[in-house]
Amino acid sequence: MTTVIFSHGQESGPWGTKIRAMAELAKGLSCEVMSIDYQGIADPAERVEKLKREASGIDDRLILVGSSMGGHVATAAADELGAAGLFVLAPAYFMPGFEGMTPEPPSMPIVIVHGWRDDVVPVDNSIRFARSCGATLHLIDGDHRLTANLDDINAELGRFIQTIEALNPGLQTG
Numbered sequence: 474m475t476t477v478i479f480s481h482g483q484e485s486g487p488w489g490t491k492i493r494a495m496a497e498l499a500k501g502l503s504c505e506v507m508s509i510d511y512q513g514i515a516d517p518a519e520r521v522e523k524l525k526r527e528a529s530g531i532d533d534r535l536i537l538v539g540s541s542m543g544g545h546v547a548t549a550a551a552d553e554l555g556a557a558g559l560f561v562l563a564p565a566y567f568m569p570g571f572e573g574m575t576p577e578p579p580s581m582p583i584v585i586v587h588g589w590r591d592d593v594v595p596v597d598n599s600i601r602f603a604r605s606c607g608a609t610l611h612l613i614d615g616d617h618r619l620t621a622n623l624d625d626i627n628a629e630l631g632r633f634i635q636t637i638e639a640l641n642p643g644l645q646t647g
Contacts, residue, residue, distance in 0.1 A: 474533045475534045475557075476535055477499040477504045477506050477507070477634070478508070478524070478528055478538065479495065480509055480537065480540070480547045481540060482540045483565075485541075487508040488508055490620050491623065492508050494623045494626075498627045502634050504634060505533065517545055517565075521550050524537075534637070534641055536633070538562075540564075541564065545574075548579060551581060558583070558633060559583045560584045560586075560629075560633050561586070563587050567602070582609075582636065582637060586611045586625075587610070587612055589614055
């Protein structure tokens with residue numbers, strides 16, 4: 474079985490619009506879903522530790538999904554959790570003053586979705602990260618929140634889940 478774990482951004486919550494839409498899609502593909510609540514935790518390193526604690530006992534194929542700071546958090550925890558795949562939206566990589574905090578690319582399939590009109594996380598940051606590790610990068614006509622792009626995001630996430638399951642039939646991690 475596959476468990477999809479969502480990590481929300483700095484200013485949102487565990488069951489915001491994007492996560493609810495993606496969770497419904499994942500459930501429709503027979504995945505378990507979980508969304509970590511990071512509200513009140515500003516430090517990315519503390520968020521990474523919380524994700525690792527909450528996901529460590531899951532004995533399934535894991536797909537980590539993160540948005541903005543949640544993308545950074547999911548990326549930082551992915552290898553240690555033995556995730557099978559990483560799907561991130563407008564991930565907070567290479568942010569000014571925090572470039573050194575950008576996690577190393579994990580050793581698994583990675584898909585990045587980023588909006589051309591993002592005014593919070595520069596789209597060039599995702600291009601740079603994707604180039605460094607060969608991640609699949611989808612640049613779409615959207616802003617940082619990407620809420621107007623939920624159909625496109627879900628189409629990509631659905632393909633990604635199916636690809637990860639096909640690459641790892643019967644794989645369980647944890």
